Amino acid sequence: MLNIPALKGIYRYHEFIGPVLPLDAVIYLGEGHTPVVEANDRLRAMAGLRFYYKNDGQNPSASFKDRGMASALSYLQYLIRQGHVEDVLAICASTGDTSAAAALYASYFQGKVKSAVLLPRGKVTPQQLAQPLGSGAAVFEIPGVFDDCMKIVEALSENYRVALLNSKNAWRILGQESYSYEIAQNFEYDMAEKVVVVPIGNAGNITAVISGFLKFLDTGIITHLPKIIGVQSEHANPVYKYYLEPEAEKRKFEAVAVRPSVAQAAMIGNPVSMPRVIHLVDAYNKKSGRQNVFFSEVTEQEIMDCQLTANRNGHVACTHGGECLAGLIRARQTGQVDGHETAILDSTAHALKFSGFQDMYFQNQFPPEYEVVPDPKLINTPQLVRPADLKHVPEPGKPLYGDELAHFVRRISAEIATLLDLKKI
Amino acid sequence: MLNIPALKGIYRYHEFIGPVLPLDAVIYLGEGHTPVVEANDRLRAMAGLRFYYKNDGQNPSASFKDRGMASALSYLQYLIRQGHVEDVLAICASTGDTSAAAALYASYFQGKVKSAVLLPRGKVTPQQLAQPLGSGAAVFEIPGVFDDCMKIVEALSENYRVALLNSKNAWRILGQESYSYEIAQNFEYDMAEKVVVVPIGNAGNITAVISGFLKFLDTGIITHLPKIIGVQSEHANPVYKYYLEPEAEKRKFEAVAVRPSVAQAAMIGNPVSMPRVIHLVDAYNKKSGRQNVFFSEVTEQEIMDCQLTANRNGHVACTHGGECLAGLIRARQTGQVDGHETAILDSTAHALKFSGFQDMYFQNQFPPEYEVVPDPKLINTPQLVRPADLKHVPEPGKPLYGDELAHFVRRISAEIATLLDLKKI
Numbered sequence: 001m002l003n004i005p006a007l008k009g010i011y012r013y014h015e016f017i018g019p020v021l022p023l024d025a026v027i028y029l030g031e032g033h034t035p036v037v038e039a040n041d042r043l044r045a046m047a048g049l050r051f052y053y054k055n056d057g058q059n060p061s062a063s064f065k066d067r068g069m070a071s072a073l074s075y076l077q078y079l080i081r082q083g084h085v086e087d088v089l090a091i092c093a094s095t096g097d098t099s100a101a102a103a104l105y106a107s108y109f110q111g112k113v114k115s116a117v118l119l120p121r122g123k124v125t126p127q128q129l130a131q132p133l134g135s136g137a138a139v140f141e142i143p144g145v146f147d148d149c150m151k152i153v154e155a156l157s158e159n160y161r162v163a164l165l166n167s168k169n170a171w172r173i174l175g176q177e178s179y180s181y182e183i184a185q186n187f188e189y190d191m192a193e194k195v196v197v198v199p200i201g202n203a204g205n206i207t208a209v210i211s212g213f214l215k216f217l218d219t220g221i222i223t224h225l226p227k228i229i230g231v232q233s234e235h236a237n238p239v240y241k242y243y244l245e246p247e248a249e250k251r252k253f254e255a256v257a258v259r260p261s262v263a264q265a266a267m268i269g270n271p272v273s274m275p276r277v278i279h280l281v282d283a284y285n286k287k288s289g290r291q292n293v294f295f296s297e298v299t300e301q302e303i304m305d306c307q308l309t310a311n312r313n314g315h316v317a318c319t320h321g322g323e324c325l326a327g328l329i330r331a332r333q334t335g336q337v338d339g340h341e342t343a344i345l346d347s348t349a350h351a352l353k354f355s356g357f358q359d360m361y362f363q364n365q366f367p368p369e370y371e372v373v374p375d376p377k378l379i380n381t382p383q384l385v386r387p388a389d390l391k392h393v394p395e396p397g398k399p400l401y402g403d404e405l406a407h408f409v410r411r412i413s414a415e416i417a418t419l420l421d422l423k424k425i
Numbered sequence: 426m427l428n429i430p431a432l433k434g435i436y437r438y439h440e441f442i443g444p445v446l447p448l449d450a451v452i453y454l455g456e457g458h459t460p461v462v463e464a465n466d467r468l469r470a471m472a473g474l475r476f477y478y479k480n481d482g483q484n485p486s487a488s489f490k491d492r493g494m495a496s497a498l499s500y501l502q503y504l505i506r507q508g509h510v511e512d513v514l515a516i517c518a519s520t521g522d523t524s525a526a527a528a529l530y531a532s533y534f535q536g537k538v539k540s541a542v543l544l545p546r547g548k549v550t551p552q553q554l555a556q557p558l559g560s561g562a563a564v565f566e567i568p569g570v571f572d573d574c575m576k577i578v579e580a581l582s583e584n585y586r587v588a589l590l591n592s593k594n595a596w597r598i599l600g601q602e603s604y605s606y607e608i609a610q611n612f613e614y615d616m617a618e619k620v621v622v623v624p625i626g627n628a629g630n631i632t633a634v635i636s637g638f639l640k641f642l643d644t645g646i647i648t649h650l651p652k653i654i655g656v657q658s659e660h661a662n663p664v665y666k667y668y669l670e671p672e673a674e675k676r677k678f679e680a681v682a683v684r685p686s687v688a689q690a691a692m693i694g695n696p697v698s699m700p701r702v703i704h705l706v707d708a709y710n711k712k713s714g715r716q717n718v719f720f721s722e723v724t725e726q727e728i729m730d731c732q733l734t735a736n737r738n739g740h741v742a743c744t745h746g747g748e749c750l751a752g753l754i755r756a757r758q759t760g761q762v763d764g765h766e767t768a769i770l771d772s773t774a775h776a777l778k779f780s781g782f783q784d785m786y787f788q789n790q791f792p793p794e795y796e797v798v799p800d801p802k803l804i805n806t807p808q809l810v811r812p813a814d815l816k817h818v819p820e821p822g823k824p825l826y827g828d829e830l831a832h833f834v835r836r837i838s839a840e841i842a843t844l845l846d847l848k849k850i
Contacts, residue, residue: 008460029739030460030480035433037455037485040533055455058483060462060741062777089845108465108739116845121809123821129807130780133787136737139807140841144819144833151830155838160847312561314454314533316485352487352777355555362558382554382564384546394569396548405576408569413580416565420514420541422585 009033010067010178016215017071017174025078029108031066032178034058036186036344043313047325048332051343053315054183057350061131064179064205064348065101071175072165073105073113080112089162090115093149095124096264097349100131102165107135113163118142118149125356168272173208180212183344184222194226195343197328199263199320200239200295203271205348206230210280210293217287225284226344228293229336231327233300235259235371236267239277240297248282260369262303262319262357265348294336300372302326304361308378311351318354321347385415434458435492435603441640442496442599450503454533456491457603459483461611461769468738472750473757476768478740479608482775486556489604489630489773490526496600497590498530498538505537514587515540518574520549521689522774525556527590532560538588543567543574550781593697598633605637608769609647619651620768622753624688624745625664625720628696630773631655635705635718642712650709653718654761654768656752658725660684661692664702665722673707685794687728687744687782690773719761725797727751729786733803736776743779746772810840 010017010032036052044050056064079085090106090113092099099117106115117132121141132139142149157164165172180196187194191213198206209228216222232240236258245251255270271277281293306329307322315321324345331337351358359365362379366372386393390411394400400408416422435442435457461477469475481489504510515531515538517524524542531540542557546566557564567574582589590597605621612619616638623631634653641647657665661683670676680695696702706718731754732747740746749770756762776783784790787804791797811818815836819825825833841847 028460028462030462030483030741033458035453035455035485037453040535042535055485058455058485060460060480060483062487062741062775087848089847104739104741107737110465110467110738114845116841118841119807120821121811126784127780130777130783133805133807134733134736134776134780134783135739136805138845139805140844141807141809142837143811144824145821148819148824148833151834152838152841155834156841156847158850159838160842160849162847308559311559312532313535314529314560316455316487316529350487350775350777351559352555352775355552355559358555358559359551380558380561380564382544382558382566384566386546386568394573396545396570399569399573408573409576409580412567413577413584416541416543416577416581417585419565420539420563422514422581422587423512424585425583 010070010175011074013178013181016181017178018075018171021074021078025074025081027070027074027077027105027108029066029070029105030060031070032059033182037315040313043310046309047328047343049337049339049341049343051328051345053310053317053321053345053347054179055316055347056179057316057318057347057353061097061100061104062350062353063097063101064176064346065097066104067178068172068175069101069105069165072169072171073109075171076113076163077109085163086112087161088113090165091118091153091156091162092165093118093146093153095119095128095146098165099137103132103135103137106137110136114138116140118153120145120149127353127356173204173211176205176208177212177215179346180209181216184213184216189222191222191226192224193341195229195337195341196226197229197231197324197343198346199266199323199348200230200232201266201268201271203239203273203277207273207276207280210284214280214284214287225288225292227337227341228284229296229327229331230293231296231298231323233261233263233266233303233323234297235261235300236269237297238269239271239274240295243295260367262300262370262372263323265320266323294331296327296330296336298323298326298330300370304357304372305375305378308358308361312378315347316351317347318349318351319357320349321345383419385412387411387415435495435600436499438603438606441606442603443500443596446499446503450499450506452495452499452502452530452533454491454495454530455485456495457484458607462740465738468735471734472753472768474762474764474766474768476753476770478735478742478746478770478772479604480741481604481771481773482741482743482778486522486525486529487775487778488522488526489601489771490522491529492603493597493600494526494530494590497594497596498534500596501538501588502534510588511537512586513538515590516543516578516581516587517590518543518571518578520544520553520571523590524562528557528560528562531562535561539563541565543578545570545574552778552781598629598636601630601633602637602640604771605634606641609638609641614647616647616651617649618766620654620762620766621651622654622656622749622768623771624691624748624773625655625657626691626693626696628664628698628702632698632701632705635709639705639709639712650713650717652762652766653709654721654752654756655718656721656723656748658686658688658691658728658748659722660686660725661694662722663694664696664699665720668720685792687725687795687797688748690745691748719756721752721755721761723748723751723755725795729782729797730800730803733783733786737803740772741776742772743774743776744782745774746770808844810837812836812840
């Protein structure tokens with residue numbers, strides 16, 4: 001019983017993530033070992049190959065960020081127990097998944113670790129506030145924009161005793177490598193003809209994925225490296241643009257000015273992990289003996305259409321999951337993948353976190369800068385059933401009774417049966 | 426590879442849930458095998474015993490209802506393949522977890538199964554609409570209240586070819602039994618000194634939990650039956666009241682008029698599964714050789730306070746998870762459990778689905794009928810950091826530069842350091 005935390009979660013791969021950690025320092029809050037769900041025939045036909053979603057939205061804070069936080073906070077717990085640190089403040093300036101995950105994991109150590117989230121005043125939805133507030137983080141609203149919040153976080157980390165939980169923290173990347181270990185295990189360690197599709201934002205995710213597969217290859221746990229497809233939106237595509245140049249010596253990284261994207265976490269024009277990407281992509285291709293990392297660019301329209309289509313076929317993909325499906329379709333069209341391969345797509349968060357974009361789509365309310373125009377076939381809105389000839393309908397506080405109620409039920413159910421083309425028994 | 430669906434999810438217990446189903450009829454959308462997360466020292470001290478949350482909110486549609494839907498839709502797929510049914514409409518009138526789960530599982534069979542959700546006009550939040558709309562269900566708004574919707578669903582099921590996916594469907598209960606099988610497996614089949622705490626609404630859940638443990642006992646997989654605590658809110662307590670009478674012959678079931686509850690799914694005054702509860706509780710106690718099923722009643726205040734406290738200590742419990750913690754504390758006080766036992770609490774859905782109640786608590790906006798008054802220690806709201814002496818602050822479109830920016834960053838970070846009592850490096 002005492003060992004349950006250590007035997008579960010991302011630390012099932014303890015040897016790869018953090019063998020220096022004693023088992024009893026490991027935190028388990030229910031992260032990792034997320035489901036792999038096969039696409040149905042319709043989606044397979046649409047993509048041109050068999051594929052699966054790996055639902056990282058089924059992590060405890062509903063995003064993949066829990067993997068890295070479980071690792072970073074386990075290490076922090078170890079440092080606290082060793083007496084190396086005390087009164088830790090875990091701080092970040094994310095409006096989304098990172099702050100939710102940081103606040104959740106910090107809250108498990110109430111009394112030993114505090115967490116604080118900095119957000120730009122008036123720019124945050126109640127949904128984005130709910131998770132860090134619920135986990136008890138100190139939430140500060142700052143005048144200005146997101147960049148101003150980041151500068152203040154940096155100033156705090158330079159001058160005060162705080163634990164940085166952004167993706168520069170190496171333990172976070174180690175934790176995120178568990179995503180690759182799980183894929184290998186899910187597919188019985190047979191990575192031949194497999195394609196792993198991931199969205200790129202700050203590029204921490206793709207470096208963790210590449211690094212994870214390299215470690216499993218180096219230790220002989222897998223014998224093939226899967227193909228990797230990194231996907232970017234046209235609205236935030238610096239990595240894609242960098243690799244457009246086929247000759248490595250001629251490549252030159254240039255940050256881009258991002259435009260609004262439904263793949264919120266990917267709206268990054270100057271990824272902090274770019275040097276690591278360049279190094280790891282090179283190493284991965286060399287170990288593969290051929291080009292085995294590819295980059296794909298998609299439109300905002302494709303991202304939304306693919307997310308909604310996936311969710312109409314049994315998935316709970318977020319916009320980043322939609323981005324991966326769009327990237328896979330593009331990769332199939334350009335020949336980066338072919339029909340006998342099997343793809344695994346990363347849905348980094350739960351659809352529930354992105355219902356605002358779904359609402360904007362269904363109500364055709366995207367601001368023009370997103371460049372998303374709803375496809376009428378994908379719009380779904382409630383229909384009021386209120387036959388005009390029906391004189392009396394119930395209202396809250398004014399129920400119908402007897403024959404009136406029976407007539408109402410008969411008329412409404414007949415109307416619904418007509419709308420849905422139901423057959424009589 | 427082909428067998429991944431059958432080897433995962435709730436159908437890992439195929440022999441217990443539905444051995445008549447061929448493996449290839451089984452649907453797997455990522456349900457089941459939800460995490461079991463141990464409470465930290467603070468929570469353990471508060472409850473008076475060691476306990477764990479089992480996070481059923483980490484199912485794909487973010488509630489335990491996926492267990493039953495995976496089972497019911499697997500059976501439906503089998504019937505479709507056998508040619509017994511076609512053009513199925515899966516229908517329900519739930520505003521919450523049931524419709525989200527039914528719509529998700531039906532959507533995997535787009536083209537073969539349609540789903541429809543009936544909701545009372547003007548009574549549903551955008552959050553409640555998002556899941557069934559996203560899964561492509563036909564969503565109908567009906568004049569009147571929830572009971573009117575239910576009457577129409579019943580009329581449809583009596584007169585048209587529709588698949589009823591409410592909890593009368595036996596396959597749903599079979600699927601939900603997987604919750605017990607997983608607990609047994611999580612605790613290495615040692616159910617001695619274990620206490621399983623579940624909320625009671627329509628009572629489908631507690632019957633499934635009891636039935637599951639009985640099957641594992643009957644087949645020798647476990648040798649002890651865990652103690653069961655069923656929890657009800659004072660605002661919807663017919664099962665609790667029934668069992669207040671210690672002598673079985675004198676018990677008389679009476680439906681109650683429910684009052685508003687934050688444990689929305691438990692707001693049921695006349696549970697459809699009551700006859701089954703009576704039968705199973707009796708059988709369970711007999712097999713245990715002593716009373717082994719207990720009932721606990723809690724206030725709305727306790728439910729909210731416990732949910733928020735759990736989430737401030739590393740959990741992602743919904744209000745029903747809060748209800749279970751409140752019920753455990755009450756059971757410890759009344760002597761139904763003692764300090765050397767270990768409890769497993771059911772968080773039936775993800776906290777994300779219930780952020781509206783959290784907002785009401787933090788903003789002290791509960792309507793009086795809920796009888797919830799926020800505890801100031803549990804309120805968490807954003808703080809604006811805007812020192813009065815700071816002349817210039819950035820605004821969207823009006824950034825600061827140079828010395829002005831540096832001064833702003835210095836002042837704000839110093840202010841935050843003071844608020845958080847941070848130590849200088």
